[in-house]
Structures are given as C-alpha cells and as structure tokens.
Amino acid sequence: MFERWVHSQVTLGLAQAMVVCALALAVAWLGHLRKLELGRETLVALVRGLLQMLAIGLVLVWLLKGPAWWSVPALVAMCATAARMAQRKVKSVPHSYWLCLRAIGTGSAVVIVTMGLMHVIAYKATALVPLGSMIVAGSMNTCSQVLERFASDLKLNAGRVEAALALGASSSEAALPYARNSTNAALIPSLNSLRSLGIVWIPGFAAGMLLAGSDPVYTAIYQFIVIAMLYAASGLTALVAASGYEQTAFEEERLVAQR
Amino acid sequence: MAAGGRVGLSRAAQPWHSAANAAVPMTVLTETNEIARGDSAKAGRRILLQAEALRREAGGRIIVREASFALTAGEVVAITGPSGAGKSSLLRLLNRLDAPSAGRVLLAGADSAALDVHELRRRVGMVMQQANLFPGTVAQNVGYGPALRGVELNADEVEELLGTVGLAGYARRDVAALSGGEAQRISLARTLANRPQVLLLDEPTSALDDAAKLVVEEALRAAMAQMAGACLIVTHDAAQAARLAQRTLLMQGGLLRDGPEEHAPGGPSV
Numbered sequence: 001m002f003e004r005w006v007h008s009q010v011t012l013g014l015a016q017a018m019v020v021c022a023l024a025l026a027v028a029w030l031g032h033l034r035k036l037e038l039g040r041e042t043l044v045a046l047v048r049g050l051l052q053m054l055a056i057g058l059v060l061v062w063l064l065k066g067p068a069w070w071s072v073p074a075l076v077a078m079c080a081t082a083a084r085m086a087q088r089k090v091k092s093v094p095h096s097y098w099l100c101l102r103a104i105g106t107g108s109a110v111v112i113v114t115m116g117l118m119h120v121i122a123y124k125a126t127a128l129v130p131l132g133s134m135i136v137a138g139s140m141n142t143c144s145q146v147l148e149r150f151a152s153d154l155k156l157n158a159g160r161v162e163a164a165l166a167l168g169a170s171s172s173e174a175a176l177p178y179a180r181n182s183t184n185a186a187l188i189p190s191l192n193s194l195r196s197l198g199i200v201w202i203p204g205f206a207a208g209m210l211l212a213g214s215d216p217v218y219t220a221i222y223q224f225i226v227i228a229m230l231y232a233a234s235g236l237t238a239l240v241a242a243s244g245y246e247q248t249a250f251e252e253e254r255l256v257a258q259r
Numbered sequence: 260m261a262a263g264g265r266v267g268l269s270r271a272a273q274p275w276h277s278a279a280n281a282a283v284p285m286t287v288l289t290e291t292n293e294i295a296r297g298d299s300a301k302a303g304r305r306i307l308l309q310a311e312a313l314r315r316e317a318g319g320r321i322i323v324r325e326a327s328f329a330l331t332a333g334e335v336v337a338i339t340g341p342s343g344a345g346k347s348s349l350l351r352l353l354n355r356l357d358a359p360s361a362g363r364v365l366l367a368g369a370d371s372a373a374l375d376v377h378e379l380r381r382r383v384g385m386v387m388q389q390a391n392l393f394p395g396t397v398a399q400n401v402g403y404g405p406a407l408r409g410v411e412l413n414a415d416e417v418e419e420l421l422g423t424v425g426l427a428g429y430a431r432r433d434v435a436a437l438s439g440g441e442a443q444r445i446s447l448a449r450t451l452a453n454r455p456q457v458l459l460l461d462e463p464t465s466a467l468d469d470a471a472k473l474v475v476e477e478a479l480r481a482a483m484a485q486m487a488g489a490c491l492i493v494t495h496d497a498a499q500a501a502r503l504a505q506r507t508l509l510m511q512g513g514l515l516r517d518g519p520e521e522h523a524p525g526g527p528s529v
C-alpha cells in the first residue's frame with residue numbers, strides 16, 4: 001500500500017520498518033499489561049536493530065565487493081560483539097566476557113573453517129559474511145542461554161551440589177545434572193530447526209538458490225548442511241560455555257559461585 | 260522410629276567399622292591446652308579429628324577465630340551457640356567445603372590438606388540442615404556416594420542402611436513423596452553409605468517440627484550407637500545437644516570455648 005505514496009526504495013523500507021516496530025511495541029505493551037515487563041528491552045532492541053541494519057547495509061556494500069580475507073576481521077568483530085551481548089546475561093560471572101568469547105569463537109571458528117575447507121562455504125565475502133554471521137548469531141544465543149540457565153540452576157540447587165560434593169563427588173559430577181539441563185535447553189531451538197526442516201519451515205536462502213537456478217535436490221541437501229552446521233556450532237559453543245562456567249563456579253572442588 | 264526397624268549392618272555396609280579405619284595411624288591426645296579435651300581423650304583414646312587454630316575470614320569478616328578441638332573415637336560432641344556464631348562455617352572447614360584462612364585439620368593424624376579432597380569427604384561425612392536429596396528414588400540417593408567410586412550397593416545393603424534410620428522398605432520410593440523428617444533420615448543413610456570415620460551433622464533437625472525432630476534424633480542415636488568413629492553435631496538447641504552428645508562446646512562470635520558442663524547421661528553409650 002505504501003508504494004502509492006513512496007517512490008524511493010529506502011523510504012519504502014523505512015515506512016515498512018515503522019509499521020513492524022509499531023506491531024512489536026504493541027506486543028510489548030500487552031506484555032506490560034500482564035506485568036511481563038518487555039517494554040524497555042523491546043524498544044531498545046528495535047531501535048538498535050534498525051540502526052545496526054542501516055549501518056551494516058552501508059558496510060556490506062563496501063565489504064562484499066572487497067577481497068575474501070576482509071571477511072575474517074569482519075567475522076572476528078562479530079564474535080567480539082556477540083560475546084559482549086551474551087555476557088550481559090551473566091555479568092556476575094568472573095571473566096564472563098572472555099568465557100563468552102571463547103565459547104562463541106570456538107563454536108563458530110571450528111564450523112566455519114571446516115565448512116570452508118569442504119567448500120560448503122565458498123571462500124568469498126558474499127558467502128563467508130552472511131553464512132558466518134548466521135553461525136555466530138546462533139552461537140551467541142546458545143552461549144547466553146547455557147550460561148544463564150547453568151548459573152541460575154547452580155544457584156537454585158547449591159544445596160544439592162554441596163551435598164554431592166560432601167559425598168565425595170568431583171565438581172564435574174556435582175554439576176553434571178545442571179550442565180546437562182542447560183545445554184539441552186539451549187540446544188532445543190537448533191534441534192527443532194533440524195527436526196522440522198522441510199516440514200515446518202524452509203530456510204529463506206533455499207528460495208534464493210532455486211531462483212538462481214540451482215538443482216532442487218542439491219538445494220535441499222545444502223539446506224540440511226547449513227542447518228546441521230548451525231547445530232554443530234551451537235553444540236560446540238554450549239559445551240565450551242558449560243565447561244568454562246563450571247571452571248569459574250568451582251574452586252578446588254568447592255562451590256564458589258553465587259552461594 | 261520402631262526399634263524393630265533397625266537391623267545390624269553387614270560387613271560390606273558397616274559405616275563405622277571399616278578395615279581402613281584400623282589401618283590409619285593412631286594419635287593420642289597429649290596436649291594440655293586443648294579446650295575440647297574430654298574424659299575419653301584423657302584416657303588416651305585415638306584422636307580421629309583434630310582442628311588446630313582454624314580461622315575463616317570472608318567478606319572482610321572473621322567468621323571462625325582460631326578454633327581448636329579434638330574428637331576421639333566413639334565420641335559425640337555438640338557445638339551450640341546463637342545463629343551467626345560461626346558453627347556451620349566451622350563444620351564446613353572440616354571437610355573442606357570451605358577453605359580455612361589459617362590453621363589445619365588432622366584426620367587420624369594426617370593433615371587433611373594433604374589428602375585427596377574426595378577421599379577426605381568420604382571419610383568425613385556431612386549431613387546438612389536441609390536434606391538436599393537428589394531427584395529419583397531413595398535407593399539411588401543412598402547409593403550415590405558408593406557409586407561415585409564404582410561400588411554399587413545391592414538391595415540388602417540399601418535395606419540395612421535404611422533400617423538403621425528406621426526406613427526399611429523405602430528403597431523404591433520417590434524422594435519427592437517423603438516428609439521432611441523422612442528426607443532427613445534418608446540424607447543420614449546416604450552419608451552413612453560412604454562408611455565415614457567422622458560424621459558431621461549441621462543442624463540436622465532445625466528445619467523439622469518437634470515430632471519429626473525426635474524421630475530423626477532416634478535415627479541419629481541408632482547410627483551413633485554403631486560407631487567406632489566420632490560425631491560432631493552443630494545445633495542451636497541446647498536440650499538436643501544434651502540428649503545426643505557427651506560434651507558440648509559453645510561458639511559465639513566465631514570463638515569456640517568449653518560448654519557449661521559435660522553431660523554423659525543423656526548421650527549415647529559408647
């Protein structure tokens with residue numbers, strides 16, 4: 001409907017973004033009415049998201065035309081930013097930024113490099129940046145979920161953890177149920193994506209590949225590879241994050257976190 | 260607890276008479292300035308646990324001030340005092356759930372800092388204020404400690420431990436369905452399953468009503484009656500201390516000192 005009044009594509013996009021923002025804010029208002037307190041975070045996230053995407057749109061024009069190696073510092077910067085965002089949920093954890101950076105960096109780097117070596121991701125900026133960013137974003141979500149859940153479960157179950165330690169359990173044995181719960185919970189979205197692939201949803205890039213003339217069967221296999229790749233990155237991130245948090249939560253087989 | 264519910268422990272499940280106990284070096288208390296020296300110590304009984312000038316500082320506060328005492332084999336000692344006196348903090352230093360800022364703990368003459376911490380915690384068992392049972396069945400909880408070192412308790416051994424705390428026949432029950440008193444007794448059986456040489460009890464009945472408290476005390480007495488080891492109970496209830504222990508130490512403001520009197524009559528016979 002905007003096309004009647006707006007002729008510039010950018011202005012059209014901004015107008016459409018405003019409508020979507022209004023819808024999201026309406027949802028936040030409903031949340032506020034039910035005392036769920038979504039308002040402030042939603043507003044900040046919307047404004048940030050829009051500004052960031054405008055900025056990245058300008059950077060992408062420059063980045064995607066450049067040599068492939070420009071993708072490397074771009075992805076490193078994305079990991080650093082993702083670690084900062086994930087860390088906000090677990091500020092009370094000592095060295096939480098480095099813990100998040102290690103988890104997100106490891107999960108993302110291992111998968112991106114492996115997929116690059118197998119030519120699943122082409123060594124060019126137009127492939128490395130968008131696919132890499134999907135992997136980093138998935139790892140970031142997993143990392144913050146693992147740490148938040150693990151930290152809160154350890155706090156809630158400090159008595160049980162200490163009871164296990166008092167019976168001679170190692171810190172890993174005492175924390176195992178909570179490490180398991182947090183990693184399982186954080187991986188539910190990735191697992192659901194794998195399970196529902198092709199049935200409940202078809203990733204957007206598949207449509208692009210089909211429109212570009214790719215073989216439909218190869219497109220289907222490629223979809224699976226990308227989603228499995230996201231799961232692998234999230235899984236590795238979850239393991240590194242859980243193991244890293246465990247190291248900070250215990251000291252010489254004593255629970256020191258948030259007791 | 261019905262007396263008939265108690266059965267003697269088999270050799271495999273006996274908590275207080277392990278062969279390992281006989282092998283550990285014996286130390287005879289000879290110091291004259293120990294505040295916690297009792298008649299049994301004077302008689303030259305083997306010291307199982309000895310704290311030397313234990314100190315704990317945290318958050319800029321001194322929680323435990325140079326606490327020294329000794330527990331001899333077969334002895335039950337209570338530590339009483341008001342809330343915040345440092346009683347529980349002192350107990351946590353004994354099995355290294357917390358690290359002392361200074362001082363040391365000797366277990367059967369050996370510096371506990373030099374022992375493997377898992378081994379120390381098996382030998383110095385602890386029952387906490389809350390039962391803190393793990394989700395699952397009673398049998399899974401009782402078998403948790405032995406399972407950590409690859410030992411699986413058989414059904415008879417589990418039953419014997421449950422019998423000691425007056426809960427024979429509870430093995431298959433879900434712990435979520437237990438009352439507070441039952442849960443605390445299962446917690447005691449779970450600790451006994453490790454066959455500890457020293458049993459630490461951190462206000463084990465403070466979260467229970469009077470009826471449940473008496474039942475748990477009965478279970479504690481049953482466990483203590485079988486012990487060749489020692490038992491240290493922290494309680495803010497002086498009457499309970501008199502009922503369970505042979506002597507009492509007082510703790511206030513982090514300082515540990517002799518109790519008002521030694522009270523063998525109410526304590527278990529050893």
